[in-house]
Amino acid sequence: MLHESPNRPGPELFDAVEAALISEAMVALSAHAPGDAALLSKQILQLQVLNQTLYDSPSLSAAQNLGGEQRSPQGLVAHLTRTDGLAGDLDLPIKAVLQRTYLLAKIQLLRAFVKSIGALSKVEPDHIALAEGIREELAQSIYTQMAEDLLLALLRKPSVEIPTKRRAARQLIQIWDNAMVEIDDFCPLLESAWHARNRVHPGLGCLLGTTEYFRLVAEDCSDDFLDFFARDGVSEAENQAFAEFLFGLTWEELETLRSEMKRQKIEVADEQWAAKVLGREIEHDCDDRLTIDPIALYRSYTRRQLAADYRILAGKAGPRRTAEAYLMIYLLNNESDLATIVG
Numbered sequence: 001m002l003h004e005s006p007n008r009p010g011p012e013l014f015d016a017v018e019a020a021l022i023s024e025a026m027v028a029l030s031a032h033a034p035g036d037a038a039l040l041s042k043q044i045l046q047l048q049v050l051n052q053t054l055y056d057s058p059s060l061s062a063a064q065n066l067g068g069e070q071r072s073p074q075g076l077v078a079h080l081t082r083t084d085g086l087a088g089d090l091d092l093p094i095k096a097v098l099q100r101t102y103l104l105a106k107i108q109l110l111r112a113f114v115k116s117i118g119a120l121s122k123v124e125p126d127h128i129a130l131a132e133g134i135r136e137e138l139a140q141s142i143y144t145q146m147a148e149d150l151l152l153a154l155l156r157k158p159s160v161e162i163p164t165k166r167r168a169a170r171q172l173i174q175i176w177d178n179a180m181v182e183i184d185d186f187c188p189l190l191e192s193a194w195h196a197r198n199r200v201h202p203g204l205g206c207l208l209g210t211t212e213y214f215r216l217v218a219e220d221c222s223d224d225f226l227d228f229f230a231r232d233g234v235s236e237a238e239n240q241a242f243a244e245f246l247f248g249l250t251w252e253e254l255e256t257l258r259s260e261m262k263r264q265k266i267e268v269a270d271e272q273w274a275a276k277v278l279g280r281e282i283e284h285d286c287d288d289r290l291t292i293d294p295i296a297l298y299r300s301y302t303r304r305q306l307a308a309d310y311r312i313l314a315g316k317a318g319p320r321r322t323a324e325a326y327l328m329i330y331l332l333n334n335e336s337d338l339a340t341i342v343g
Helices: 016-032 034-056 073-081 094-123 125-155 162-176 188-197 210-218 223-228 236-247 251-263 271-278 294-314 323-333
Strands: 064-066 069-071
Touching: 016 034, 016 094, 016 125, 034 094, 069 073, 073 162, 094 125, 094 162, 125 162, 125 188, 125 294, 125 323, 162 323, 188 210, 188 223, 188 323, 210 223, 210 236, 223 323, 236 251, 236 294, 236 323, 251 271, 294 323
Parallel strands: none
Antiparallel strands: 064 069
16 A cells, blocks of 8 residues: 555655554653653654655656756666666665665664663563564565665666566666555565564574475465465576575575585584584574564575675576565566556
8 A cells, every 4th residue: 555645745754553653652752761752753853854855856757857868767767777786876866865765764763763662661561562563664664675675686687687677677666756665565475475584583404494484384474475486397596595585594505504414414403503604693583582683684685685696796506586586576577466556
């Protein structure tokens, strides 16, 4: 659902759920932590200024004249399909940069609310549900950021076909043109997958992924997402990328662990052993109490995306796309399966 308010001047800052939670949080903090309430009020005002600037910027769907040349939505789509990603945000229109900045600022605001209300809930247990609710809204904003990063990643992939890139570009333009767009507006299938994955604590074990798969099922991960990777004719690269998704590790890390298990004649891997072999701490997307950490999920996605890009540049073995990218390409190529925001 898109959140438009034609009878109100200016842009909305939050959707109905976010607004209710933030209002309740401000009441609680004003009573118990006025210093936090004052700081958060300033952050909200800063976000309002940024949102107004974004709202006042010309639509990317409208033609503009600059330097004697006309800029059109079709021209922007063509430009985006030619990007190689090396220029980063310098290759994007100003409204896209503003939207990305706004979304990051909103994420930081929600993180601040999570921290403040989380601290309050430790001494005022009545606010635990409020803290969890705000954390869920933070997660949704982070999933939106992940989806936007995913679409941008598709634009720079040389193996992605031009018609698919055009659809990805049009989707991005619609996101950049409306700050209220969230992932449930344009790709609820990925939201379901990330929502479920954010609640699964991989156990490693034999590194087959069976336990993790059924944990996704238990967390109500979309059947369509799971079926995509279980369909007849699924490629080896898709299987490799799905294993990365299940464990939150890169294909190279999984291969290293499998090799070491074979060399050391270990049948079941635990987290402590894996961390020692990989030389880094194994991050958790949720703790034992199932309190989610969407930022850990974002880091996991980014690590897998960077690894995929590296394999392309270096000509290395392994999946050239993340699991989410394989699915998104399918959705873009079958637009009837996407939400109606895609045009």
